[in-house]
Amino acid sequence: MADATTSPPAAAHAPIVRNVPAFNGHSVWAMYRFQMVRFFRTIGESLATPVITTALYFVVFGSAIGNRMGMIIPGIEYGSFLVPGLIMLSIFTNSIFNASFGIYFPKFTGTIYELLSAPVSSLEIVIAFVGAAATKSVILGLVILATAYLFVPVTILHPVEMVLFLILVSFAFSLFGFIIGIWAQSFEQLNFIPMLIVTPLTFLGGAFYTVDMLPEAWRGIAQLNPVVHLISGYRWTFFGLQSDNVALSLGVTAGFILILLGVVGWMFKTGYRLKN
Secondary structure: OOOOOOOOOHHHHOOOOOOOOOOOHHHHHHHHHHHHHHHHHOHHHHHHHHHHHHHHHHHHHHHHHHHHHOOOEOOEOHHHHHHHHHHHHHHHHHHHHHHHHHHHHHHHHOOHHHHHHOOOOHHHHHHHHHHHHHHHHHHHHHHHHHHHOOOOOOOOOOHHHHHHHHHHHHHHHHHHHHHHHHHOOOHHHHHHHHHHHHHHHHHOOOOOOOHHHOOHHHHHHHOOOHHHHHHHHHHHHHHOOOOOOHHHHHHHHHHHHHHHHHHHHHHHHHOOOOOO
16 A cells, blocks of 8 residues: 655646747737737828839929939830839848837837747747838838839839749848847937948948949949848849849848848847847
8 A cells, every 4th residue: 555645746846838839820920910909900191102202203203303314224215214222221121110119119119028928939920020120021022013104104024033032032121120129228229220221231232223324433332232122122123134143132131031040049048138
């Protein structure tokens, strides 16, 4: 007969292990949907500004200035030439803003600790937040493209590649904005890098002209600007210009994404400005 004082089986003292799936798709969808619901709640304001800005660009640059410039590329009107650059300009700024604000606001309110303590991995958090920001940017890019049809003739020689490139660039800059949102410690810092770095690089990246129009001394310097290659590759999907190196554009984009993924991984591993 067993002794009444005998301790219970060792299994009774085993720690409780939660059965968390390797990839929690429900949590990813919940976080993604929360970000998208906020976007659709204010979709009028979210789309009105870029649409009006795009219209003004076409009125000022496409009509007033474009009529005097003629065709900077044979067979392509200047207004049509502006379309890829304007889309990329909006994608860069809005991807960064949406992603940075999306992760910074939980930090500001303190709800980031609930997110970090939830049974979700850092990969799932990145997929949800960056994916939502990239989705918003893709929608915005397509709306701007539709707006362009109202002002200038638009021809897309490679529509599938155009959409894929749009998604890839939106994801890359949303990931960049996600990093900025973690790094920023104030609302002023959220706009610091986009205003002082990204916007100047975009205007110097051939959004409104071709790099071949620059003086020879500046062409080599311009090639060091990664935005030049992004805009050049996206413009190729519209016009199929031989001067646009698509392979180089894709390589720059892929390298940019890999570097950003490494930075995000380090931030979550060390808790940089997330857990303090």
